[in-house]
Every structure is written in C-alpha cells, then in structure tokens.
Amino acid sequence: MVVKSVDAVDALRRRGSVYERFGVHPIINGNGTQTILGGSIMEPEVAEAMAEASRTMVVLEELNEAAGQLIAEHTGAEAGLVTSGAAAGLTLQAAAVVAGEDPERIALLPEAAHDRNQIVIKSSHDSEFTQAWRQGGARLVWVGNEETCHDWEIESAISGETVALGFIASRWHPDSFEGLSKFVEIAHGHGLPLLVDAAAMLPPAENLRRFIEYGADLVSYSGGKAIKAPQSTGILCGRADLIAAAKLNASPHYSIGRPMKVAREEIVGLMAALELYVRRDHEADMRRWFSEGRTIVDAVIEIPGVTATIEQDDWLRPVPEVSIAFTSEWGGRSAEAIVNALAEGDPPIIIEASRRDDEDIFINPHGLMPGEAELIAERLQVEFEAG
Known part of the structure; x- marks a missing residue:
C-alpha cells in the first residue's frame, strides 16, 4: 500500500503527540541517524521489552x-x-588499557597513575570523539598528517609509554578495512591492542563482526543508530580480559564510568534490538531505501540547474543517499537557504547541505517513515521551482 504524503503528516502528528503536548515539534528526518536528531526509531518490540523490564x-x-x-x-x-x-x-576502552583492573589506578582516572598511557592514532582520524579516549585517562599521540600516514611514522611513535593504537572508522576519512588490517598488524607486532570506534559503521550488517574478524581488540558501536536500540546505548565488544577491565571501570562500580550509567530497561532494549537486527531482512531495507531515494530524484531531476543521483557505497555511504548538486544553470537560492526553508516548514523536514565540493544537498532515508519520502519530494520540488 502506497502511503500518501498527507497521510504521512497525519501519522507524524499521531506518533508525535506526546512531544506536542510539551511544545516540541515532531520532525521528518531525512538526515540519517544523527544523535542531534535522536538517532533512529525503535521498533515496537524494543519499546515493549523495555516497558516489561521496567516492572x-x-x-x-x-x-x-x-x-x-x-x-x-x-x-x-x-x-x-x-x-x-x-x-x-x-x-571505557581507554580506561581498560590505562588503568586495567587495578583498583588504585581505576580510582585515579582520568589522571593516570603512571606514564604508560599513550594511544597512537593517525592525524587523519582526528574527530570530536577522540576526546572520549582522553576522558578515560589516555594521552593521544598523533602521527602523519590529515591526508597521509606512513607505516614507519606509526612504528616510530610507539614507545614504552604506549598502551594501544586507536582507529576511528569513519565515512569522512579515506581509510578502509585495508588500513585497519595494517593497523592491526602493527599493533599486534608490538604486543599492543587496537581500539576501534565503529559507532556509525552499520550498515552493512556484516560490519557487526568484521572489525573483530580483522583482529581489533575492542570495538565500540552505537546502539541507537542502525541497530535501533535506545539512543543512549552502545555496544563494546572484544577480548575477554579487556572487557573485564572495562566493566570494572564502568557503572555500577565507583569509577570513571559511574556517570555513564545504563538502566536495566536500556540494557534489555539493546538486547531486544540486537536480536531483531541480526534477523532483519537487510536486503529489503536496501530496496526500500533505493525506492525512497528514487521517489525524490524523480521529483527534481527535470528542474533546470539541478542534478540528482542515488549514491551507495559500503564504506562511504552504506545507506543509499540522494545526492543533489546545482549546475551553472542554477540561478536560485543557496543549498543552505533551501535546507533552512524545509526545516522551518510544517512539519519541519531536516536534511543537510553537503560538505562535499561536488554536492550541495544530500538526503539519507534511513529514518523515513511510510509516505515521508513523497512529502520530501513534494516540498523539494516546490522550493526548487520557487528558485
């Protein structure tokens, strides 16, 4: 059954009534699973499991x-x-390798009780999230530059003060599993663990196992993105000894992780969501995302000065995204102005002006509900035709 855009708006109002009761506006999320927009929408079975656990x-x-x-x-x-x-x-990764299971060292964090607290990481992997390693007591040693890093630079940065190597798996830097494999080789060659941030590396679903298969020693995933668990949850997996150390540095223990408490309802929600995720028909998801993308592309492709395609890549764009660019024929408003107009509409539609040189706007359908792709297509068409 095809859901019309007007029906999608009515459904949004019904689902979002609890927010409107408190004066908060429900949105249509065409921007993927970003934390600033609440991650993803939990399946009913997850919410039911959490409610049951709460009793x-x-x-x-x-x-x-x-x-x-x-x-x-x-x-x-x-x-x-x-x-x-x-x-x-x-x-918790950092705490596990810096303080381990030593009670005195655990109590001192984020101060390190010794000098062996360095994590070696490529400069090209710098992000807002590396602060989380420093929060766990680590001192980061950056190697290479924003574009390149040679193996010898990594090797020369390793010293008696190094406790681990760090790897940020991200869509925004050029590394891939080939780069990860080399990092694993270097780390293990020095008897060091490799810590991986794979927060947003699902889909593809194979990545749930792939980092461990490549030899990573601790891997951190978001629970509130593709897995559709509560947004406040995540997964840490890896070597048994390092997980044991992470547990001692985590809540409910009195440690650096005490403020990072996870409620029993959230733990059960993650467990229920993970079971659903591994059983999910991921090929059906991919077909739906392509279809929603095609709906949007078809609505704007004939507008003068506008090009629109669907792009998908397992590393850079695992969810098929609509990529829109303005040609030299375009004489209308900027991408930012159009994005802002959609966000100020009723209901608000959140998409993003691109950071890429060859792209002006992109739309990620991961969080779209039935009929919302049609609504985005209609609203984009209106904004583009208005110039």
Whole structure:
C-alpha cells in the first residue's frame, strides 16, 4: 500500500503527540541517524521489552553478564558490554588499557597513575570523539598528517609509554578495512591492542563482526543508530580480559564510568534490538531505501540547474543517499537557504547541505517513515521551482 504524503503528516502528528503536548515539534528526518536528531526509531518490540523490564528489578551484574554473552554471540568477540552510547565505549576502552583492573589506578582516572598511557592514532582520524579516549585517562599521540600516514611514522611513535593504537572508522576519512588490517598488524607486532570506534559503521550488517574478524581488540558501536536500540546505548565488544577491565571501570562500580550509567530497561532494549537486527531482512531495507531515494530524484531531476543521483557505497555511504548538486544553470537560492526553508516548514523536514565540493544537498532515508519520502519530494520540488 502506497502511503500518501498527507497521510504521512497525519501519522507524524499521531506518533508525535506526546512531544506536542510539551511544545516540541515532531520532525521528518531525512538526515540519517544523527544523535542531534535522536538517532533512529525503535521498533515496537524494543519499546515493549523495555516497558516489561521496567516492572521488575534484577541484579545488574547478572543482567550485564547476559547482555555480554548475547553481544559476544552476534559480534564474534570473546565478550561484550552494553555502554551508554558509543562514545562512552571509547572512554571505557581507554580506561581498560590505562588503568586495567587495578583498583588504585581505576580510582585515579582520568589522571593516570603512571606514564604508560599513550594511544597512537593517525592525524587523519582526528574527530570530536577522540576526546572520549582522553576522558578515560589516555594521552593521544598523533602521527602523519590529515591526508597521509606512513607505516614507519606509526612504528616510530610507539614507545614504552604506549598502551594501544586507536582507529576511528569513519565515512569522512579515506581509510578502509585495508588500513585497519595494517593497523592491526602493527599493533599486534608490538604486543599492543587496537581500539576501534565503529559507532556509525552499520550498515552493512556484516560490519557487526568484521572489525573483530580483522583482529581489533575492542570495538565500540552505537546502539541507537542502525541497530535501533535506545539512543543512549552502545555496544563494546572484544577480548575477554579487556572487557573485564572495562566493566570494572564502568557503572555500577565507583569509577570513571559511574556517570555513564545504563538502566536495566536500556540494557534489555539493546538486547531486544540486537536480536531483531541480526534477523532483519537487510536486503529489503536496501530496496526500500533505493525506492525512497528514487521517489525524490524523480521529483527534481527535470528542474533546470539541478542534478540528482542515488549514491551507495559500503564504506562511504552504506545507506543509499540522494545526492543533489546545482549546475551553472542554477540561478536560485543557496543549498543552505533551501535546507533552512524545509526545516522551518510544517512539519519541519531536516536534511543537510553537503560538505562535499561536488554536492550541495544530500538526503539519507534511513529514518523515513511510510509516505515521508513523497512529502520530501513534494516540498523539494516546490522550493526548487520557487528558485
């Protein structure tokens, strides 16, 4: 059944009534799974599992153990832990390699009780999230430049003060699994663990196991993006000894991770969402995203000065995105002005002006509900034709 755009608006009003009760405006999210927009929409089964969990008390250590076993099963890791988001997972990674299971060192964090606290990382991997490693007591040693990093530079940066190598898996830098494999080789050649931030590297679903298969020792994923768990959750998986150390540095223990508490309802929500994710028909998701993208492209492709395509790549753009660019024929408003107009509409539509030189606007359909692609297509067509 095709859902019309007007029906999509009515459905948004119904789903978002609790927000409107408090004066908050529900949005149509054409911008993927960004935290600033709340991540993703949980499946009803996840919300039901959380509600059920809220009515009963358990010992958190037992629940964490069960969750860890489930995570290990589905990631191929030795052990796992539910964290309060992927960034919290990075802080616990650092704490695990800097303080380990030593009570005195754990109590001192984020100050390190010794000089062996360095994580070596490529300069091209710099991001807002590397602060999370520093929060866990690590000192970051940057090597190379924003574009290149030679193996010898990594090797020469490793010293007696190095506790790990760090790898940020991101759509925004040129590294891929080939680069990861080399980093693993260097780290393990020096008897060091490799820590990976893979927060947004799902889909493809194969990536849930791929980083461990490549030899990473600790991997942090977001729970609130593709997995559709509560936005406040994440997955940390890896070597059993390092997960054991991460647990001691995490809540409910009195440690650096105490403020990063994960409620029992959230842990159960992550577990339920993970089970759904591994059983999900990912090919059907891909077909739906392509179809929604095609709806948008077809609506604007004939407008003078506008080009529109669908782009998909397992590393750079795993979810098929609509890529819109203005040619020399375009005489209308800027991409930013059009994006702002959509955000100020009723209902607000959130898409993004691109940071790429060959692209002006992109639309990610991951968070779209039935009929919302049609609504975006209609609104974009109006804005483009208005110039």
